[in-house]
Amino acid sequence: AGFYERLQKYILTPAQLKENGFPEFVPGEPDTVTMKKSDTFLQNQSNVRTCVRCATRFLISDNGKTRCQHHWGRSFRNSDFYLSPPEPFSGCGCRSRSSGCVIAECHVYEDNKFTDVHGYVCTTEGTGVEEEPGVYALDCEMVFTTAGSELAKVTVVDQDLKVVYDKVVKPGNRVINHNTRFSGLTEKDLRGVTTSLQDVQDDLLRLFNDKTILVGHSLDQDLLLVHRTVVDTTVVFPHRMGPPYKKGLKKLCEDYLGKRIQSKVSGHDSAEDASACMELMLKKVY
Numbered sequence: 001a002g003f004y005e006r007l008q009k010y011i012l013t014p015a016q017l018k019e020n021g022f023p024e025f026v027p028g029e030p031d032t033v034t035m036k037k038s039d040t041f042l043q044n045q046s047n048v049r050t051c052v053r054c055a056t057r058f059l060i061s062d063n064g065k066t067r068c069q070h071h072w073g074r075s076f077r078n079s080d081f082y083l084s085p086p087e088p089f090s091g092c093g094c095r096s097r098s099s100g101c102v103i104a105e106c107h108v109y110e111d112n113k114f115t116d117v118h119g120y121v122c123t124t125e126g127t128g129v130e131e132e133p134g135v136y137a138l139d140c141e142m143v144f145t146t147a148g149s150e151l152a153k154v155t156v157v158d159q160d161l162k163v164v165y166d167k168v169v170k171p172g173n174r175v176i177n178h179n180t181r182f183s184g185l186t187e188k189d190l191r192g193v194t195t196s197l198q199d200v201q202d203d204l205l206r207l208f209n210d211k212t213i214l215v216g217h218s219l220d221q222d223l224l225l226v227h228r229t230v231v232d233t234t235v236v237f238p239h240r241m242g243p244p245y246k247k248g249l250k251k252l253c254e255d256y257l258g259k260r261i262q263s264k265v266s267g268h269d270s271a272e273d274a275s276a277c278m279e280l281m282l283k284k285v286y
Helices: 014-019 039-043 079-083 197-207 249-257 270-285
Strands: 024-026 029-034 048-050 057-059 068-070 102-104 135-145 148-158 163-168 175-177 213-216 230-232
Touching (some): 163 270
Antiparallel strands (some): 068 102, 135 175
16 A cells, blocks of 8 residues: 555544644634634633743733743643643753743743634645545744744645745744744744745645645644644654653654754754654654
8 A cells, every 4th residue: 555545544533633723614604713722821811821931921011021031942832831841841951940041032922823713724625536635744833923923934845755845934923033943943034035824825725635644743733724634743653641741753753763853053944844754654654
């Protein structure tokens, strides 16, 4: 059997998609999605946000007036991390409960994922004739803006690990932190960029259909795209403690591929991360 057929058993079920926070359209409202919300979001009030770096709760109107002291290391992106950090922090290696090792100009948040429920597009139905729908791995990089976390780069690789799409994206709001250590993006990278989120959505709808298998790591985090044929490496390779814990992509590559990724001082490489997800699944099925 080919790669596409071998991956069928790893495609997330509707229940898994829902449990892992993937968006789905609200019946009768084709422009509106719903998704499982994090405990942190549920605790916040309309004018309060929780910083994803230091877990401080702050008024949106006060943001920019208080510096954010935090540990840059992260183990996974679930809300429980901020309530009870593991020891030690991945990356920076500091012990939990210790004073932050980095000071930033302001707090940042990701709650907009749960409030920006419009503007999603859905992959269209495949014709089912001749061509195989294909298998692609997708990775996105985000930056922090005045409106939360926004898309800033999208990379897609095919099953041969060839980059077939790679675009830097102009966020819809003013960037307040480029998240360089994780995104790999700097102010210079975004200078002069005109590609919008809508442009990317249009491009990907031409590249994928609803039967295309998209492979990724925590793909629910990445894109304003509703797609139900997903293989997520956080589910295929679960954390030994179970949800909500998730193994980081870097650790999965060390454990299953015997290789190191995300080791550049300049930040993550979306092509490297997407390729790593594809390699993990190739290793899993062959």
